[in-house]
Amino acid sequence: MNVPLKNAEQDMRAALARTPVPMAMLAELTHRCPLKCPYCSNPLEMIRKSRELDTETWIDVFHQAAAMGVLHVHLSGGEPASRRDLPELLTGAREADLYTNLITSGVGLTAAKFADLAERGLDHVQLSIQGVDGGTADRIGGYKGGFEKKMEVADWIAKEGIPLTINAVMHRQNLDRLADTIDLSVKLGARRLEVAHTQYHGWAYKNRTALMPTMGQVKRGGEIVAEARERLKGTLVIDYVTPDHLADFPKPCMGGWARVGLNVTPEGKVLPCHAAETITTLEFENVKDRPLTEIWDKGDAFRAYRGVDWMQDPCQSCDRQAKDFGGCRCQAFAWTGDAAAVDPACSKSPLHGEMRAAAIADGEVQADEFEYRLM
Amino acid sequence: MGAGAGTGGMNAADIPFLPRGVRVKECKIREGWFLLAPERAVKLDQVGAHILGALDGQRDFAGVVAHLAAKFDAPVERIETDAGKFLTDMINRRMVEVA
Numbered sequence: 001m002n003v004p005l006k007n008a009e010q011d012m013r014a015a016l017a018r019t020p021v022p023m024a025m026l027a028e029l030t031h032r033c034p035l036k037c038p039y040c041s042n043p044l045e046m047i048r049k050s051r052e053l054d055t056e057t058w059i060d061v062f063h064q065a066a067a068m069g070v071l072h073v074h075l076s077g078g079e080p081a082s083r084r085d086l087p088e089l090l091t092g093a094r095e096a097d098l099y100t101n102l103i104t105s106g107v108g109l110t111a112a113k114f115a116d117l118a119e120r121g122l123d124h125v126q127l128s129i130q131g132v133d134g135g136t137a138d139r140i141g142g143y144k145g146g147f148e149k150k151m152e153v154a155d156w157i158a159k160e161g162i163p164l165t166i167n168a169v170m171h172r173q174n175l176d177r178l179a180d181t182i183d184l185s186v187k188l189g190a191r192r193l194e195v196a197h198t199q200y201h202g203w204a205y206k207n208r209t210a211l212m213p214t215m216g217q218v219k220r221g222g223e224i225v226a227e228a229r230e231r232l233k234g235t236l237v238i239d240y241v242t243p244d245h246l247a248d249f250p251k252p253c254m255g256g257w258a259r260v261g262l263n264v265t266p267e268g269k270v271l272p273c274h275a276a277e278t279i280t281t282l283e284f285e286n287v288k289d290r291p292l293t294e295i296w297d298k299g300d301a302f303r304a305y306r307g308v309d310w311m312q313d314p315c316q317s318c319d320r321q322a323k324d325f326g327g328c329r330c331q332a333f334a335w336t337g338d339a340a341a342v343d344p345a346c347s348k349s350p351l352h353g354e355m356r357a358a359a360i361a362d363g364e365v366q367a368d369e370f371e372y373r374l375m
Numbered sequence: 376m377g378a379g380a381g382t383g384g385m386n387a388a389d390i391p392f393l394p395r396g397v398r399v400k401e402c403k404i405r406e407g408w409f410l411l412a413p414e415r416a417v418k419l420d421q422v423g424a425h426i427l428g429a430l431d432g433q434r435d436f437a438g439v440v441a442h443l444a445a446k447f448d449a450p451v452e453r454i455e456t457d458a459g460k461f462l463t464d465m466i467n468r469r470m471v472e473v474a
Contacts, residue, residue: 021404023416069404071416097400099411124396124413163396163413163469191469192413234467239414 019297019306021069024261025098026076026274027058029089031266031375033079034107036142037130038370039169039204039211041274042078046375047266055085057287059092061264064292066096070262073098074126078266081108087116094121101126103167106153107146114153118160125157126165126194132180140173142372154188165192170221171211173368178221182228186236193236195225197243201275201330203373210370212362218246244345245359249320250327251345257305257329262296270295272302275330279339305329310340314348385459387437390474392430397470399427412470426458430471436462 031046053061062073073093080086081104093100101124102117129150131137137147157164166185170178178195185193197218198204198211213221225240232238241251254261254273263271268287271277277284282301296302304310308321315326326332327343335344335351344351385391393399397412399419408424410417419427425446429439440458444451465471 069402071400071402071409071411072414099398099400099416101413123398123411126413161395163394165413234469237469 020259022065022260022262022296023070024072024074025065025070026074026261026263027061027093028076028078028263028265028274029058029080029083029086030078032082033077033105033373034082034143035079035105035130035146036372036374037140037169037203038142038207038372039171039198040373041199041202041204042373043275043277044202044206046078048375052083052266053264053268053287055088055092057268058089059096061268061287061292062089062093062096062098064287066098068293068296071099072101074101074103076103079105079108081113087113087120090117090122091120099123104128104153105141105146106150107143109153109156111156114156115160118162122162124163124165126167127154127157128167128169129181129184130169131174132177132184136174136177140370142370151188154190158189163192164188164190165194166190167194167196169196169198170213171198172213172217172363173211175213175217175221178224179228182224182232182236182238186232190236193238195221195238195240197241199275200244201278201334203371205334206371208362209365209367212359212365213243214363215246215360217363218243243359244328244331244343245356247345248347249345250324250331250343252324253328253331253343256307256325258296258302259306259325262292262302270299272305273330276301278330279333281333281339305339312340312342314346315342318348384463385436387435389436390432390434391436391439391462391466391471392432392474393427393470394472399424410465410470412468415468415470417470422457423461426461427471432474 030052031042032049080102090100100122102122103126105128127150129137130140134147138144154164166188168181182193200208204211222242225238229238258272263274264287265271269284270287271284282304284301285295285299311321311326315321327345329339331345332341332343333339342349344355346352400409400411402409408419410419410427425443429442434442440451440455443458444454462471466473
């Protein structure tokens with residue numbers, strides 16, 4: 001078709017053709033974690049302590065990231081507090097002038113350790129909760145006493161005046177308590193709540209029949225969030241994304257491949273997203289072998305699906321291509337064996353019906369036993 | 376000057392400030408100023424950067440408006456409207472707090 005491009009579309013294409021400046025880096029400091037959540041986003045094969053990057057290398061990576069234009073660093077894991085050098089790493093990130101976000105289960109922190117992190121300039125904490133009562137939360141997290149500990153940690157965060165985001169991964173076994181999750185977040189003084197529907201990769205995929213919500217639960221969840229957002233305006237910001245199997249269009253996964261953010265694994269591999277290693281046709285480079293900026297700009301894995309030129313139909317001719325970037329590459333690969341295919345979460349995918357039917361069927365299975373995450 | 380009309384709900388005596396975990400940073404790569412907050416980086420235009428630059432934890436909203444009106448030799452009513460709307464939006468997004 002020879003339809004003249006509108007100016008806005010030309011501008012968009014020009015912008016997509018340039019190498020973007022990354023906004024955020026997820027630093028997976030370690031895969032070690034006392035919890036055993038059955039939907040853990042770490043890969044099935046985890047990196048052992050002996051292969052983790054050392055303190056100096058991480059600090060160098062923070063400086064490289066800041067020099068590339070990264071603004072936020074998310075110190076994550078596993079449980080980042082499992083790293084004894086967390087205080088030094090935090091100081092390194094602050095000295096690189098990065099905005100520091102600690103993504104933690106809370107387990108492994110003490111009042112003194114947390115006060116030290118606050119003193120070193122920690123900007124924000126994202127605290128996970130697995131449920132709104134000890135019984136449920138500790139069963140899901142596979143760690144007795146975890147819930148009580150989190151409540152204590154939330155109190156330290158509030159006392160330091162550090163902004164708190166509650167990260168609540170939702171699934172069939174806790175979605176009916178969504179209203180209570182919102183109430184608890186307000187009570188803990190959180191400014192933000194991420195209602196994160198489980199992403200069915202890796203561990204979560206293994207546990208999908210125990211986790212997949214029913215259609216009714218998801219629908220009710222959306223209504224609860226809509227009501228709470230209005231009621232809590234100015235108190236709590238709620239981030240919520242409709243889960244894939246109920247959406248007509250895919251999520252703009254990662255804001256577009258290799259466009260907004262990057263991820264560094266505990267051993268130093270640089271990924272366009274934390275699940276990218278599930279795409280077994282790609283090879284990922286290591287910060288120990290090549291400067292971060294070169295990996296971002298020129299690395300094969302980063303260039304593979306950056307922008308829109310790699311797309312096939314239906315994405316190639318779709319007017320939503322710069323809105324959702326064809327969805328999630330990992331999910332496309334998992335379902336089709338081709339990471340350049342359209343995400344089956346999209347209603348234009350030939351597999352959309354099959355994916356939705358499988359999710360509905362998984363949601364109806366009454367099997368609540370988990371296969372817990374193990375190192 | 377009161378709450379509501381034109382000011383987006385800001386009161387003259389409100390003291391707006393950037394809470395812990397919210398800060399302004401100049402990004403040399405992007406050649407611009409950003410407001411950094413949890414999970415957010417908001418690119419500031421000139422107006423936004425000046426409004427936030429006027430928050431020193433001492434000035435109340437009336438003081439902020441007077442400061443900006445003097446600095447830019449602009450009508451108080453216009454500054455009041457612009458700053459009121461901008462700050463109210465920031466407050467709703469929990470990026471600015473009021474004492």
